[in-house]
Amino acid sequence: MKAINTIRMGGADVLPLVEGGKGVSASNGASAGNWAAEGGVGTFSAVNADSYDAGGRIIPQEYHGKTRRERHEELVAYGIAGGIAQAREAYERSNGKGRVHANILWEMGGAERVARGMLEGARGLINGITCGAGMPYRLADIAREYRVHIYPIVSSSRAFSALWKRAYSKASEWLGGVVYEDPWLAGGHNGLSNSEDPRKPEAPYARVLKLRQQMREFGLGDVPIIMAGGVWWLEEWEDWIDNPELGPIAFQFGTRPLVTRESPIPDAWKQRLLTLKPGDVSLQNFSPTGFYSSAVRNDFLRELEGRSHRQVAYTVQPVGEHSATYGVGPRKRPVYLVPADLEHVRQWEAEGHTEALRTPDDTLIFVTPETSREIVADQIACMGCLSQCRFSNWAQHTDDHSNGKKADPRSFCIQKTLQDIGHGGDPEHNLMFAGHNAYRFAQDPFYSNGFIPTVKELVGRIMTGR
16 A cells, blocks of 8 residues: 655645535534544535534524525524634644635525635634535635635536636635545535436546646646545555646545544434445435435435326326326316326325325326425425525525426425434434445444444544555
């Protein structure tokens, strides 16, 4: 195994080991600060981050506004306060070592306002901003203003080229690195383009090499690329280390830091990760963001799969084969189905899925009355946690805060489920993000007998190569 030496990143020499930022409550100041204290790059999530009261207790993110816009303002305030709180804890725990980064999603509600508010309130505590889920052109302005390095998360050289030409070339001195997030291996939301097949993964080496070649054309040959997704034992990536073709490379660990003593996720979530088998993590497209995402296939995902399975097309007038009348809603407003589909509907109703909900694609899905009530309640309670949400039809940048489409009941409230699983909710009935290598917890002898390491012990293990 080659020696793992420090590299220059963001104006400092650090170990090429980066903690992935993840999403709501999945990485915080405690985990990031301890990772940085070991000489690497610790990253806390600034996506609806937790803040604390005077006694150190987490402040529940409860919403009292009567309108979506009012609740959105509450969400932004929570986000800023939480980001500042996590930055302070990470800085204190880092002992002045390594680097502390904050992770935001550009498509999260109020992303720029949260980033600016957090950086203003935590000046000097945050060394870098990692950002994906969208095209964060405005990060260049933020970097210059707050003098922090930026780390765009991309899944292709084409995406980075667009960012560089439009914005980042104007703030080149603040580009600390580029995170290549493999769309078939990484957990959480993935950057699959319309031209890429989610069922046909491509090997990362060629894609990262293409990214490096593009960066060299822009004079960025010495800027590190951070490989994210699928990294477990570094000996499996030995040909990437000190490889002149690839240039400086660091490795990001998103899933493995979930199972540490400092990790903020509840113990039930950690224990579930330790039992996963190959194939338990699936790439699916139910997210209200519109992105594909990788998560553990549990009862939560199976229920979403069931919604889409129990789906038929309809017309509002009899057209062609759509000749069978069906009544929708309490008033039984007539729509028209293909007779064979009506037979399926009768079968689903016999199984208890008696409520028909319209989708933006002129289809009906069939769910139980309980599920129907929950979907409608969640849509009404929307607080605009995304810039656009297909589940609730919220849109941040329109006058009426609507995306102009019907709300889509085939999706779900991502804020609700991520807050729930992150604060003690049942992992089986919530969205549980994980990378596709998560099954290796159960195979790696490091975790024998349910061992949960400290961050220090995990970093030490990674440094051995396996």
